[in-house]
Amino acid sequence: MLSAKNLTCVRNQRVLFENLSLELNAGQLMYVTGPNGAGKTTLLRSLVGLNQLQHGEITFNQQNISECGTNILFIGHKPAINEWLTAEQNLLHWLSLTQVQADSTELLYKVGLTGLTDVPVRYLSAGQKRRVALVRMWISQAKIWVLDEPFTSIDHKGVEVLTALFKRHKENGGYVIVTSHQSLPESIVDQEFKLAYRF
Numbered sequence: 001m002l003s004a005k006n007l008t009c010v011r012n013q014r015v016l017f018e019n020l021s022l023e024l025n026a027g028q029l030m031y032v033t034g035p036n037g038a039g040k041t042t043l044l045r046s047l048v049g050l051n052q053l054q055h056g057e058i059t060f061n062q063q064n065i066s067e068c069g070t071n072i073l074f075i076g077h078k079p080a081i082n083e084w085l086t087a088e089q090n091l092l093h094w095l096s097l098t099q100v101q102a103d104s105t106e107l108l109y110k111v112g113l114t115g116l117t118d119v120p121v122r123y124l125s126a127g128q129k130r131r132v133a134l135v136r137m138w139i140s141q142a143k144i145w146v147l148d149e150p151f152t153s154i155d156h157k158g159v160e161v162l163t164a165l166f167k168r169h170k171e172n173g174g175y176v177i178v179t180s181h182q183s184l185p186e187s188i189v190d191q192e193f194k195l196a197y198r199f
């Protein structure tokens with residue numbers, strides 16, 4: 001179980017959230033919603049230990065989240081990709097950091113990036129760049145996926161592909177925490193967490 005207890009975060013003298021607690025079980029997806037500036041990104045970064053909190057504790061199966069690095073896949077809303085390299089070169093780099101054996105051509109086909117072998121990422125469209133960033137979901141062995149706005153710039157077909165991937169991850173006992181300003185299919189959402197804007 002992923003558990004967060006009594007999280008408090010203050011930014012620029014504004015309390016974003018206070019005594020916030022949540023729990024997510026294996027095989028569940030949590031959809032974090034809220035207006036611009038409410039603190040969704042801050043909450044997601046906090047959940048994976050990338051953000052300093054004023055107060056609170058986050059554990060995964062009773063272990064502090066800071067000790068669970070290999071079990072977490074975090075994809076932020078800014079694509080953490082090297083734009084001077086091609087999609088395949090980025091993918092090969094990520095593969096080299098894992099024990100996963102995978103065919104890069106097949107993976108790029110799965111994410112809809114076929115035929116862009118020689119194109120540096122900086123020349124790709126916004127949606128194609130997003131797809132490069134998201135390819136990490138296909139090679140990840142992490143149980144916990146924390147995804148900030150994964151659907152931004154992604155077309156209808158791409159959203160369907162991602163939704164199917166979330167479903168498969170859940171069926172395999174994975175955890176998914178996702179923010180989106182687009183609505184998610186109800187069938188894959190187990191919990192909606194509404195973050196209010198605090199003044």
Ligand SMILES: Nc1ncnc2c1ncn2[C@@H]1O[C@H](COP(=O)(O)OP(=O)(O)OP(=O)(O)O)[C@@H](O)[C@H]1O
Binds near residue numbers: 011016036037043
């Ligand atoms: N490191 C930081 N230093 C100062 N202020 C910050 C920092 N990180 C976030 N904030 C502020 O915290 C607030 C919440 O930001 P956050 O990005 O978490 O919101 P959000 O709900 O994800 O918004 P959006 O829907 O627009 O993406 C914003 O007012 C932002 O300026």
